[in-house]
Amino acid sequence: MSDDTPLLAILVQRLSERAVLRDPEDQARYLSDWAGDRLGMPLAVVRPASTAELAEVVNLCGEHGVAMTPQGGHSGLVAGALPASDGSELVISLERLNRVRDIDPVNFTMTVDAGCILETVKQAAAEHDCDFPLALGAQGSCQIGGNIATNAGGLNVLRHGMMRQLVLGLEVVLPDGRVWNGLHALHKDNRGVDLKQLFLGSEGTLGIVSGAVLKLVPKAEQSRTALLGVSSVEAVIDLYVLARRGCSDLLTAFELIPRRCIELAMEATPSLRDPMDDAHPWYVLMEVAATGPVDLGVMLEQLLEQGMEDELILNGVLASSESQSQQLWQFRESMLEGQRLRGEHLRTDISVPISAIPAFVTQATEVVMAASPDCEIIAYGHVGDGNLHFNILPPSTLDDEAKHDHLHALEATLFEVLDGFDGSISAEHGIGRTKQAAYLSRLSPMELELARGIKTLFDPDGLMNAGRILPAR
Ligand SMILES: Cc1cc2nc3c(=O)[nH]c(=O)nc-3n(C[C@H](O)[C@H](O)[C@H](O)COP(=O)(O)OP(=O)(O)OC[C@H]3O[C@@H](n4cnc5c(N)ncnc54)[C@H](O)[C@@H]3O)c2cc1C
Structure with a gap:
């Protein structure tokens, strides 16, 4: 293309035509996110296929003073991975950095490129009778790098924690193009400051994650799922305490679902039938899972009996097969689509x-x-x-x-x-652009000074995901 900036001409030369998308039609799918939000046009979209290529791109951006937008599976919901509207930012898509590098079933770890899709990682782990326990609605499209950048949680946090607890090592391309190799596979490591934790949850503002060592768990050999009808949120919490004590660490999910979401799920997926013959104001979708000689059936039945005796559970469905369990989970998945079909609405986390x-x-x-x-x-x-x-x-x-x-x-x-409850305005999706004002207005001057200091240390020129979390300089 004749109107290439010097940077784009060099990128095409160093990488390949295929790696640098300049045609608006080719760029289209990189410009909007899962919710359909879209801000504007990028300078171009570049798709490096190795850490070395990624480092070269970042280095060149630094030399040319071009702002960078790292992009994973665009399922983030705070406009962090969307390029600005003025055509100034280069989108760096990680989608071609998608190799599973190594799986160590004895150490219970796997090393992956950051552009691997979460679902692919889970499947690769399953081939070794292991599980990577992060599970969320967007797992068919979100990438490990995006999960790390947003410190994603999901349905099984209560048992396995968020990404912070699931990452042992990281490889990161810093804003000046140097590669930090922190790809350690150590379960215990107390050598000074834990640098990797700075990148977890910093939404690509401190560098671009190119690889990670992930913690695996043994694949559960058995699980039980139940959908329970409950009269009030108070009863849901009482039931949660009962389940937490009765099932201990085998409790993997405990989801609160209002009746309206059951209806939205049935609207989005017409094959779904009302799960019970009576309707309830609230539902709990819970799951227990284990390996080894544990009788989950007895454990769950005891819990449900106690819950009914205490009048916490009004009715319920206990899945007796894998496919029935999947059907119950289908309500949780389809209700998101049902909401999306209702058009613009306020999403909070x-x-x-x-x-x-x-x-x-x-x-x-x-x-x-x-x-x-x-x-x-x-x-x-x-x-x-x-x-x-x-x-x-x-x-x-x-x-x-x-x-x-x-x-x-x-x-x-x-x-x-x-x-008034000392709560958090973001427990999952992060700050990005859309929550920035609400976030900044709640930071103390000391917190703001420290956050700015960390950003300046890593990215003194302010080129990496500028304007996300903190205002651009
Ligand atoms: C249907 C649905 C369900 C969801 N459920 C949950 C849930 O249960 N729990 C939860 O925590 N979140 C959930 N999310 C939001 C969640 O943040 C994302 O799904 C996921 O973690 C983002 O990954 P991604 O690859 O799509 O990142 P993107 O959307 O592409 O990017 C997100 C941010 O990370 C940055 N980034 C991306 N890749 C990299 C990289 N390699 N290095 C540095 N920075 C990078 C981007 O610049 C951006 O700021 C859900 C989203 C959807 C659409």
Whole structure:
């Protein structure tokens, strides 16, 4: 192309035509995320296929003063991986850096390129009778690098933790193009500052992750899933405590689902049938899993008996086969699609202490409904992590612009309630661009100074994911 900038001409020369996408049609799929959000045009999209190529790209960007946007599977929900609207940023897609480098079933670790899709990693681990236990709705498209950059959690955090607990080593291309090799496969390592943790959750603002050593667990030989009808959020929490004590570490998931989400799931997937013959205001989707000679059936039955005796469980379905279990999980997956089909709505990923969930849901519902009586609240989440998606569908009578402003105002109202519980405005998706104002307004001057200092140390020229988390300089 004749209108190439000097940087693009060099990139084509050093990598290949195939690795540098300049045609708007070729770029299209890199410009919007899972939610359909889109900001603008990049300078180009570059797709390095090795750590060495990635380092060369980053180095050249530094030399030419070009801003970089690392991009994984674009399933992040805070516009962090989307290029700015002014055509100034080079999108660096990790999709061709997608090799499983090594699996060590004795050390229970695997080493992967950062562009590996989470589902692929899980399948590769399964071939060695292991599991990489991160599980989330976007696992068919999100990449390990994106999971690391956002410190992703998911459905099994209550047993296995978030990415912070699942990563043993990292390889990172720093903003100046140097490669930091921290690819250690050590389960214990107390040598000074744990540098890798700085990259976990920093949303690509400190460098581009190119490889990782991941912690594996033995693949569960058996699991049991149950969907339970419950009358109130208070009863859900009492049931959670019962399950936590009765099933201990074998409890892998404990999801709160309101009736409305069951309906949304059935709308999105018409083959789904109402799971019980009566409807309940709240449902719990729970799972226990184990290897070895443990009788999960007895364990779960005892728990359910106790839950019914205590009048916490009103009705329930216990999956007796793998396919029935998958059907129950289908409600959890399809309800997300059901929400998406309803158009623009407020998505949140907040957290409060587990014990505060009932009071928070009550208070937040009252305050939001008082501010907007015609909106619809859909609150669900990972109870064992205190993490709620307190989402809001706007009144359908509003036009698009009014909806947007209305939801923005409701978010501020909701976050004020959250502050009263010392909660977090982001337990999962991160800050990116969309939560920046809310994040900054809650930082103390000392926290801001420290966060800025770390950013400047790694990226003095401010070229790496500029304007995400902290304002661009
Ligand atoms: C249906 C659905 C369900 C979800 N469920 C959960 C859930 O249960 N728990 C949860 O925590 N999150 C969840 N998420 C959001 C979650 O953050 C992402 O799914 C995932 O972790 C992002 O990975 P990605 O590869 O798509 O990253 P992207 O969206 O491409 O990028 C996200 C951020 O990471 C940066 N980044 C990407 N790759 C790299 C890299 N190699 N090095 C440095 N920076 C990089 C980007 O610049 C951006 O700032 C969900 C999202 C969807 C759409």
